[in-house]
Amino acid sequence: MSWHIKAGDFPRSRDFEDQMKFILSYAVLAPSSHNTQPWKFEVDKKNRYLHICLDWQNTLPYSDRLNREAYISLGCTLANLIVALEYFDCLYSIEYFPEDSVEDIAIRVKIGQRIKRNTKNNLSSLLPYITKRITNRFFPEKKPISKDILLDIKRNNDEKDIRTIFVTNNNEIKKTAQIMYQAIYHAFGDKMFKEELSKWVRSNYTRANDGIPLYDSGIPSPLTILAPLLIKLVPPKLQAMRDKKLVENSSSLLILTSENNNKTAWIKTGKVFEFLALAGTAHSLFFSPMAGIIEHEDSCINLKKTLHIKEYPLFFARIAYVNKIPPHSPRRLVE
Numbered sequence: 001m002s003w004h005i006k007a008g009d010f011p012r013s014r015d016f017e018d019q020m021k022f023i024l025s026y027a028v029l030a031p032s033s034h035n036t037q038p039w040k041f042e043v044d045k046k047n048r049y050l051h052i053c054l055d056w057q058n059t060l061p062y063s064d065r066l067n068r069e070a071y072i073s074l075g076c077t078l079a080n081l082i083v084a085l086e087y088f089d090c091l092y093s094i095e096y097f098p099e100d101s102v103e104d105i106a107i108r109v110k111i112g113q114r115i116k117r118n119t120k121n122n123l124s125s126l127l128p129y130i131t132k133r134i135t136n137r138f139f140p141e142k143k144p145i146s147k148d149i150l151l152d153i154k155r156n157n158d159e160k161d162i163r164t165i166f167v168t169n170n171n172e173i174k175k176t177a178q179i180m181y182q183a184i185y186h187a188f189g190d191k192m193f194k195e196e197l198s199k200w201v202r203s204n205y206t207r208a209n210d211g212i213p214l215y216d217s218g219i220p221s222p223l224t225i226l227a228p229l230l231i232k233l234v235p236p237k238l239q240a241m242r243d244k245k246l247v248e249n250s251s252s253l254l255i256l257t258s259e260n261n262n263k264t265a266w267i268k269t270g271k272v273f274e275f276l277a278l279a280g281t282a283h284s285l286f287f288s289p290m291a292g293i294i295e296h297e298d299s300c301i302n303l304k305k306t307l308h309i310k311e312y313p314l315f316f317a318r319i320a321y322v323n324k325i326p327p328h329s330p331r332r333l334v335e
């Protein structure tokens, strides 16, 4: 099913498990670091629970030592799940790291009954954008985003303790692009980082159901057959320059911050990011995450200082208008 899912196919007259499987087909379309899709779902029919756990087989032990990016990815999948639950009129409540569980559960969603809603709310209106949202690394069109659009996107942040920062000032964008250069230069100068990344890049002809095909990398498709090797050989300067230019030419930057730097804050950050990204997609914008500047400690400190951020920066993404759209990256099916 993957990206071709159609809301009209919701199995209305089938049982709880089938309906949850359908709803999870939206959840798995969420973005994740290196497209590792580090989530596992459990449907507990008896208690009407949906559990989301970290899939320890699909984390990034080197570049994401704290599993921050993995938990942010869980937050992204939770956001899609919420949008689908709202759209299909299911009541629900959410609990993070439930204490009564002996298992390794990150998110527990208690599913209530389906109710009749006469009007669709703001979250459910995001459903059509789940299959349209995409990370886009093609070169952007430098075009300002109107204040009204940014405000409309921002109102989708439903977490009091996660703050949305849009950086639209050109001078600040330029300074941030320079910090990104340092962060990426550092990452691509690190053999172990590239070794790990090389396991997750894919050729443009891949049949794998995870990882990152190089559609929007600027590398001609036939050459991407050598993707893992190319990644190991890419000079740090080249990659850093490319990413710096992508930042410089973005219309806005998005930074999500919090007073907390723990697992629950990371999940909430991912959830907020995906809500904002879906709302941005409705305005033909592309939200493309770049974790390097957060994960490289010196760069993150520099970012805080440069932009006068008081809290922990937990997430960074570029917001851009782009003419070219790459194909969707693959997904593991719910089954």
Ligand SMILES: Cc1cc2nc3c(=O)[nH]c(=O)nc-3n(C[C@H](O)[C@H](O)[C@H](O)COP(=O)(O)O)c2cc1C
Binding pocket: 029, 030, 031, 032, 033, 034, 035, 069, 070, 072, 073, 076, 133, 134, 135, 136, 137, 211, 212, 288, 289, 290, 291, 292, 328, 329
């Ligand atoms: C937490 C997180 C961190 C990410 N970090 C980066 C990054 O540093 N650089 C990048 O190019 N993409 C990054 N991405 C984007 C993923 O590579 C992308 O979501 C994944 O390949 C799936 O593609 P899609 O978003 O187009 O569905 C990140 C995504 C998430 C959720």
